[in-house]
Amino acid sequence: MGALMRGVDRTVEFALFLIFLTFSIVGGLQVFNRFVLGLPLSWSEEFQKFGHIWMAFLAIPVAYRRGAHIGMDVVLNMMPKPVQRVIGILVELLWLAMAAAIGFYTLRLMEVAKFQDSPGLGLRMDWVYSGMVIGAAYLALVAVRRLLAHFGLGGEPIGKGGAP
Numbered sequence: 001m002g003a004l005m006r007g008v009d010r011t012v013e014f015a016l017f018l019i020f021l022t023f024s025i026v027g028g029l030q031v032f033n034r035f036v037l038g039l040p041l042s043w044s045e046e047f048q049k050f051g052h053i054w055m056a057f058l059a060i061p062v063a064y065r066r067g068a069h070i071g072m073d074v075v076l077n078m079m080p081k082p083v084q085r086v087i088g089i090l091v092e093l094l095w096l097a098m099a100a101a102i103g104f105y106t107l108r109l110m111e112v113a114k115f116q117d118s119p120g121l122g123l124r125m126d127w128v129y130s131g132m133v134i135g136a137a138y139l140a141l142v143a144v145r146r147l148l149a150h151f152g153l154g155g156e157p158i159g160k161g162g163a164p
Contacts, residue, residue, distance in 0.1 A: 001154065005145065009065065012138055016058050023051035046120035050128045057102075057135025064095060065142045089150050096143040103136035 030044040063069050076084055106129055113125035148154055 008138075008141070009062075012058055013062060016055060016062065019051050019055050019058070023048045023055075026051075043120040046118055050118070050121075050123070050131075053128060054131035054135075057132045058138065060135060061099075061139035061142045064139065065146075085150065089147065092143050092147040092150065096140055096147065099136045099140035099143055103133050103140070106132040106136065 026041075026044050026047050030041050034040040076087060079087070110126040110129050110133070113129055116125040117123065118125060118128065145154075
């Protein structure tokens with residue numbers, strides 16, 4: 001199971017790399033076309049906006065998995081270990097609830113968005129928003145893995161620092 005989860009993690013991180021690389025290239029092309037050729041690309045700004053949506057919602061769970069989100073744990077570290085554990089479990093449950101809310105409400109939004117096309121690229125807007133659902137599903141997976149680790153059932157290592 002650990003190898004499968006590492007594979008999922010690396011796939012998401014590679015997708016983030018490709019998204020960032022692609023919209024960096026498109027941004028460079030836009031600057032070149034606008035200022036050198038005098039022919040701005042009509043679709044590049046929209047492409048970059050959509051890339052940012054996908055990137056943000058895939059990067060949130062990656063940062064969470066790595067313990068890279070900012071935290072205020074000075075008071076938490078002063079509490080007894082059992083209290084720290086309870087608060088840790090509560091935090092994981094809140095992340096799981098947030099993932100469920102993002103996924104649920106984005107799916108509802110996608111029901112309407114499937115009838116809309118983006119003006120610059122002509123993409124169906126539900127495809128654009130699907131990055132939010134994929135990110136929410138991955139966030140839920142990470143939250144469950146971290147929650148299981150609180151009970152010694154495998155999963156993510158708890159705490160701050162680098163990737164597992």
